[in-house]
Amino acid sequence: MDSWLRDHPEIRNIRAAVADLNGQARGKRLPARFGAKLLDEGSRMPMSVLNVDIWGDDIEDSPLVFATGDRDGVLKPTERGFVPMPWLSSASALLPMWMFLEDGTPFAGDPRHALAAVLERYRARGLTPVVATELEFYLIDDSGEDLQPPPSPRSGKRRLGGEVLSMRALDAFDAFFTEVYDACEAMDIPAETAISEAGMGQYEINLVHTDDALKAADDAWLFKLLIRGLARKHGFAASFMAKPYAEHSGTGMHTHFSVLDKDGANVFDDGGEAGTDTLRHAIAGCLAAMPASTLIFAPHGNSYERFTPGAHAPTGIAWAYENRTAAIRVPAGSPKARRIEHRVAGGDINPYLMLAVVLGAALNGIEDAEAPPAPITGSAYDAELAQLPTTWADAIAAFETSEHIARILPKSLIRNFVLTKKQEAQYYQELSEAERIDLYLDTV
Structure with missing residues (x-):
């Protein structure tokens, strides 16, 4: 070095x-x-x-x-x-x-060590997670009283609506995205596909899968620093805040993962579409830990504004094949790439704690060999499902007393995180809406 x-x-x-x-x-x-x-x-x-x-x-x-x-x-x-x-x-x-x-x-209070400890549990069983992340963010002009998309450097116009998978929206900020990819190359961040998303000025960049989950978390952490820093260099803001605009989609961070055995075989692959029992055990673990894990997936006051039915963020606890309304999605495609997509986390998370809880919950399920409920079909928003905690206070309470979380994270880290979130929640209540936006826009 x-x-x-x-x-x-x-x-x-x-x-x-x-x-x-x-x-x-x-x-x-x-x-x-x-x-x-x-x-x-x-x-x-x-x-x-x-x-x-x-x-x-x-x-x-x-x-x-x-x-x-x-x-x-x-x-x-x-x-x-x-x-x-x-x-x-x-x-x-x-x-x-x-x-x-x-x-x-x-x-034990270091979140990177918390993830390392989960990965050691996998290694002890001869298993290796393979992880990829999808990071959404907004480009924002915050120079005035109200947030709005920055004007295009090419046309000088603002696009005031969502433009899903729009080449025009990407090309409008070509200089910014070109510099992002150059910087990712220099920083060894494996940036792959960039797309425009449903929100006003919203984009997503996917990072390539890796069998080093610590590096995947490092990549996500560094990527967030990079995106925020480069945006300011270009004269606007970039934010991973969960819900910067009340009327537009929230910001998510979806995680895809599979698990390899000691011979490098995907333990979720049965050669067909359904996947193995091990896949279903991992899903069961993720679902069982999901209510208590919500504090990691939604760690801030603004995070809970993202959990709105019909707004592309999961609210019910369920899994499905090839269904983006479910909290856990099993994508279609080659059986060799059979994997889990965990869709609950917002973009405002700590990547180390998020991956520790996702992978730790999956391993809990593999160890317990529990079966999940049947996969849902149709819209999860229309199904009668157990729901994620809808308030910060409820998420703190579920996290603090959870047996699932106690198997994943050190006792002292759980205590420290709860103390942190209780203190933040207390002071958050005293802030105006403008102060809340200002708090999270550049930090998370």
């Missing part, structure tokens, strides 16, 4: 950053000459920093702050190494980190 800096002498400064529980990048800025030392020795940061609220404030009564003297953890580089930050005006590099205790033990 040190060779990267030698190969890029133009780099003037470095960011050493870690993802907190909200997926926010927390860290330090250093001159580039300290890069080798950072690789060799890491850095230090209070453990409580990974557990601040969305405003960056300490959590009241957190055991990580005054009760334990606000002790430091040790930040060490992830496998990623340095990546460029092309959205900044000066030549800069980001070094993604994760946190450990003094004795080298992973810090």
Whole structure:
């Protein structure tokens, strides 16, 4: 990794950053000459920093702050190494980190370690998840009192309606998307298809599947930083906020995954359309954990505005074959690619916690060998189904006491996340609608 800096002498400064529980990048800025030392020795940061609220404030009564003297953890580089930050005006590099205790033990409050622990459970069974993500976002002009799409750099016009799969909508921001793909190439983010979506100024970019789920989460985290940064460079905002416009579709982050055995065979593939019992066990696990997992899939006050029947976000707990109204979809296609598409999460999630909960719930189901209910047909919005929690408070309560979540995430992380969300929910009630939009537009 040190060779990267030698190969890029133009780099003037470095960011050493870690993802907190909200997926926010927390860290330090250093001159580039300290890069080798950072690789060799890491850095230090209070453990409580990974557990601040969305405003960056300490959590009241957190055991990580005054009760334990606000002790430091040790930040060490992830496998990623340095990546460029092309959205900044000066030549800069980001070094993604994760946190450990003094004795080298992973810090349980680090969301990346939570995902790593789930993947270790898979490895112990000789299994490997293969993961791909689809990230939706809005391009927004937030320079005035009301949010609106930015004007096209080509025509100067604003498109005030949704344009699903419109080439014109993509071409209007060709310079932006070209720079996005160039930056993804430089950052080793496997960006594939870009499309325009149903919302006003809404787009989606898919990231290619990988058998390294930690890298998939890294890719999604870095992608969100990149998109927001490049948009500002081009004079507008990009947001993964779950529901920036009340009258338009929300922002989702769909996850596709299959599971390979030790010989590289897809354990969901039975050679036909139905898939294996293992596929259905994984689905059963995802459905059973779904109510309690909602706090991870919808972690913010604005998140719950996305769960509206008929608005392309699931509200009922069900699965189906080739049906996008269901929370869990099994796509059609080659049996070799038989997989699960998990459609609940909003774009405002922490990718590490989201993948930890999705993959952990699937593994719970595989371990328990439970059968799911029958797949639905037709619109899930018209079926009588158990529903996802509809309020932030209900989601917090379901998450806090869930046996399913307790099998997936460390006890201390569950406690810290609940404290964080309760504090945020308390202060969120005091905000005006404009302040709520301003809070989430650039952060999540």
